[in-house]
Amino acid sequence: MATFTKAVLAHALSEYKQLVDKYAVLLQTTSRMEEEEKAEEERRRRTLAVLQSTQRVTVKTGTKCEIMLNLEDQTFSRHFRVTKPQFEYLVKKLRDNGIEKQHSKGLPPVPATKKVLMFLWYMANQNSFREMSDKFEVSQSTAHRIILQVLDTMCTMGSSFIRWPNACEREASAAAFHHLCGLRGVIGVTDGCHIRVQRPPTRGGDYLNCKSFYSVLLQGIVDERGWFIDIFAGLPGKVHDARMLRDSDFHTTWQEKVGDHSLLGDSAYTGHAFPFIISPKHDNGALTEVDKLQNSRISRGRVVLEEAFGRLKCKWRRLRDLQNTRIDAAVMVIMAACFLHNMCISVSDICQEHPNGCPRQEDENE
Incomplete structure (x- = not known):
C-alpha cells in the first residue's frame, strides 16, 4: 500500500x-x-x-559650419571655389543687401555665413537638396529656401560684379587685344553658349537646341582678361546667336557703349546687322591670304571667351546640368555664376584640374 x-x-x-x-x-x-x-x-x-507637427523632424550627420570656416585656405578654396577673403567679401555684400533679414515660421535664423557657404556649395557642386540638407544640418525645405533667397539677392547686385568699361579701360583693352591677336580697336569678344535644363512644361520644344538637348542660352561679352562686361541669359536653346544679340539690351545701346571700337564674334554675326562685330569670312575655298590671316587673328582673339566659358562651367559645376530647376531659377543660377566668375577671376586663379585652361564643353550655339 x-x-x-x-x-x-x-x-x-x-x-x-x-x-x-x-x-x-x-x-x-x-x-x-x-x-x-x-x-x-x-x-x-x-x-x-x-505627422501632426508643423516642423519637420530631421536627423543630420553633417559638418558643423564652424569647422568649415576653420578649414585651411587651400582646402577651403578647393571645396567652395573661393578664397577666404573672397568669401568674406561676398558675405559682406550679401549682408548689405539684406540676406539676414528673412526668417521662417519663427525658427532661429540661419547665420549669413552659413547661407553663403550653402550657396557656394550649391553652385560648385551638383548635389541634391537632400545631400545639402545632410551636409549643412538643415531640412531640405530650408536648404531650398536659402538657395533661392541668396540667388534672388545676388541678382539684385549685378552692377557690383558686372559693368561696362569706362573710356580709359576700353583703351587699355584695345591695346591688350592688339597685343594678343594683332587687331586694332577690339575691346571685347561675344558669343553664346547652352546651359542644359529639363524640358519645360510650356513651349518645351523651343528649348530643344541643335545639339539635341534642352537648354537656355547665355550670351556673354568678355574683355581681354576673360572678365564678363555684359551678360544676357534666358532665351530658349533653339534661338540663334544673332537673334539673341538683337533681343538683348546691349543691342539697343551698342553705339553708346562700343563707339569707335569693335567686338570679335564668330560667323553667326556676319552681316550688316552687326557693324560693330568683326567676324571671320566663310572659307569657301577662295579666301585670299589676307582673309586667312584676318580669320586667324579673329580666332586667336576669340580664345579669351572660349576659355571664360570653359572656366565658368568647370568652376561652377551647377551650370553643367540644371535638371529639376525652374527656368526662372535656372536664369538666376546662370547670372549668379557669372557674378562669381568675375569676383574670383585673377591672373593667379589657375584651375587645379586644368592648369593649361579649362576646356569648353560641346555647347556652342551653331
Missing part, C-alpha cells in the same frame, strides 16, 4: 510541476506580448505626433 501511495504522489507531483511550468511560460508570453503592445502603441503615438 505504501508503495502504491508513493507512486500516486510522485505522479501527482510531476503533473503539478508540468502545470506550474506551463503557467510560467504563459505568464512570460503574456508579459512579452503586453510589452510589445505597449511599444507599438508608443511608436504609433510618436508617429502621430510627427
Whole structure:
C-alpha cells in the first residue's frame, strides 16, 4: 500500500510541476506580448505626433559650419571655389543687401555665413537638396529656401560684379587685344553658349537646341582678361546667336557703349546687322591670304571667351546640368555664376584640374 501511495504522489507531483511550468511560460508570453503592445502603441503615438507637427523632424550627420570656416585656405578654396577673403567679401555684400533679414515660421535664423557657404556649395557642386540638407544640418525645405533667397539677392547686385568699361579701360583693352591677336580697336569678344535644363512644361520644344538637348542660352561679352562686361541669359536653346544679340539690351545701346571700337564674334554675326562685330569670312575655298590671316587673328582673339566659358562651367559645376530647376531659377543660377566668375577671376586663379585652361564643353550655339 505504501508503495502504491508513493507512486500516486510522485505522479501527482510531476503533473503539478508540468502545470506550474506551463503557467510560467504563459505568464512570460503574456508579459512579452503586453510589452510589445505597449511599444507599438508608443511608436504609433510618436508617429502621430510627427505627422501632426508643423516642423519637420530631421536627423543630420553633417559638418558643423564652424569647422568649415576653420578649414585651411587651400582646402577651403578647393571645396567652395573661393578664397577666404573672397568669401568674406561676398558675405559682406550679401549682408548689405539684406540676406539676414528673412526668417521662417519663427525658427532661429540661419547665420549669413552659413547661407553663403550653402550657396557656394550649391553652385560648385551638383548635389541634391537632400545631400545639402545632410551636409549643412538643415531640412531640405530650408536648404531650398536659402538657395533661392541668396540667388534672388545676388541678382539684385549685378552692377557690383558686372559693368561696362569706362573710356580709359576700353583703351587699355584695345591695346591688350592688339597685343594678343594683332587687331586694332577690339575691346571685347561675344558669343553664346547652352546651359542644359529639363524640358519645360510650356513651349518645351523651343528649348530643344541643335545639339539635341534642352537648354537656355547665355550670351556673354568678355574683355581681354576673360572678365564678363555684359551678360544676357534666358532665351530658349533653339534661338540663334544673332537673334539673341538683337533681343538683348546691349543691342539697343551698342553705339553708346562700343563707339569707335569693335567686338570679335564668330560667323553667326556676319552681316550688316552687326557693324560693330568683326567676324571671320566663310572659307569657301577662295579666301585670299589676307582673309586667312584676318580669320586667324579673329580666332586667336576669340580664345579669351572660349576659355571664360570653359572656366565658368568647370568652376561652377551647377551650370553643367540644371535638371529639376525652374527656368526662372535656372536664369538666376546662370547670372549668379557669372557674378562669381568675375569676383574670383585673377591672373593667379589657375584651375587645379586644368592648369593649361579649362576646356569648353560641346555647347556652342551653331
